[in-house]
Amino acid sequence: MQLQYFLLLAAALFCIGIYGLVTSRNAIRVLMSIELMLNAVNLNLMSFSNYLDRESIRGQVFTVFVITIAAAEAAVGLAIVLSIYRNRDTVDMEQFNLLKW
């Protein structure tokens, strides 16, 4: 197994995440796509630490931090979605285009 395959898989996952981030109409699915992207990053960090930094495995430490930050971010994101939902009774992203030109 080579490092490139892990990186390519992570990149594919990141792109899927971006695709979901840009196209989803449901705000929750947008948050889920962000999680996909963060996990793609985590995959990257893990494979780099495995293949290039076996002794001190700093990538794994980074990954732990990213997971915790991601959890916090998802919580805050859900809170934002909930507060929008309370006001506007919808989580459709296309209804949130109020702040335009």
Next chain:
Amino acid sequence: MAQFLAQSFWLVPIYPLIGVSFSLLWSPGMIRRTGPRPAGYVNLLMTFFSLLHGLIAFPAVWQQPANYIEIPWLQVAGLDLTLSLEISALTVGATTLITGLNFLAQIYAIGYLEMDWGWSRFFSLLALFEAGMCALVICNSLFFSYILLEILTLGTYLLIGFWLNQSLVVTGARDAFLTKRVGDLFLLMGVLALYPLAGTWNFNELAAWAATAEVSPTVMTLIGLALIAGPMGKCAQFPLHLWLDEAMEGPIPSTILRNSVVVAVGAWVLVKLEPVLALSSVLLNVIIAVGAATAIGGTLISIAQIDVKRSLSYLVSAYMGLIFIAVGTQQLEAALLLILTHAVSQGLLIMGTGSIILNNITQDLTQLGGLWGRRPISGLSYLVGLAGLIALPPLGGFWALLKLADGVWVSHPWVVAILLLVNTLAAFSTVREFGLIFAGSPKQMTVRSPENFWLITLPMTVLVGVNLHLPLILQSLSLLPSWATLNKDMALLLFWSSVAGCSIGAIVYVGQSIPKPIQLPWKKIQEFFAYDLYTPNLYRSSIVFSIDWLSRLTDWFDRYIVDGVVNLVGVAFLVGGETLKYGNSGQGQFYVLTIALGLAAMTIWMSWSFITHLF
């Protein structure tokens, strides 16, 4: 005393300038209670001073060499503008003529403008004219002559526009200013082009330069054409003559001055420039042609006029044409003599007709008639002016025309034929006007016509005296040919041409056997001359039309093309802003997409060299 006055002759143009500033004090806005009359009196006094100055100084300069005064005006790098004044018998004599005629015209104006409140403006402008003309004749530099000609052009504009609430006055003043201005601007071109060639604007130095100059004839012809354009406009020569006709809208006292002397200042400059003009023979022929065309055309138009003043104004153009012919044939003495005799006779003719107009109201020759019995003084004045103008011995005009005819007989014999023709036509025209005003039976407008009061009559009779004594004055200055050298054939020819013109005019207009108004069998020709060869239409369809359309076109170009290009820049930015703001769609996901695309593009750009090496 006389010597001192001759030394301080430069004061002569200053007196009327003092009059200008004083008479403005009595304008209706300044002195509101006591009326404008002192303005006239102050000016009369100042003119009297200049006249007296000239008269006393004349003996001191007579038959003395010319005295020059140099006044430095401006010295800038490489250009020395020195005002040079010439104090000689000729210039002192000319200022005496100017101030004398102005003195008489001002007395006349005090009578004529009795019922007018605008004395302050009128007299200050007359005095400005006087100052300008005196300065012009004693000034010995082409550059300063040009400056003074322009000041006189402005003075003409203001003086014709005296009664500015009349629409014809406004258009007449406009035409007078623009026509003379065009001539003056061409003159400026000539003046400027002459400097690199001659290196001086002093008339004496120009003459000295011209005596030995070797210039390309083409260059000299072009410069000369520009130099004569100024006098052409000033002297109301074809085709720049319409302004003098329209200038007849101004008050008569100013007309006296303008027709007798102001138009002659152009001729004066022309005479002074003669040595330079003589460098090109083509140019001399052009001057003769212009003068001849104006002289013949002017007299013919004058015969066809029904307006008293306009009939005389075309004669002014015609006589200025004769002066042009004299300059073109290099008869300078004849030209100066013609200026003198024409000034006193023409001034008298206008005074006589003005005296009629003042209390018969109409200027229409067909409405006047039968005044001889009741207006003897005006009638006699007119007759003396008539006799002094045409070649009728022994009065002044005869000697001037004789000198001219005598001088050109050898070099340009055909010019004599033109002179005889013009003389006959001028005699016919003036006698026609006399017949229509004074002969026949009174018409409705002239049933009750008293002779005028002394302020009108006095200057008129004084000028009659000057006219009658002019031959004696000329003789005492030894300006007349002696009996031995007199060309008797020429004198007889001129005499008979005058007699012919006068007698035909008298038979047709003074005698009552031919019914008036006279209709020529060819109505087209009669109207052609009555409407001044349709010159207004000619101007309007050529120069005015093209300038008008050109200015409309440039205005349109300025408004829509130049302005439009600049406005287009602004509009483009406005439209750009208005359009690009839709990039802020308000969709959070769209912003994310933009960021992602931007990052991707930047990544590709930064790693472009690696990507190309990859394959």
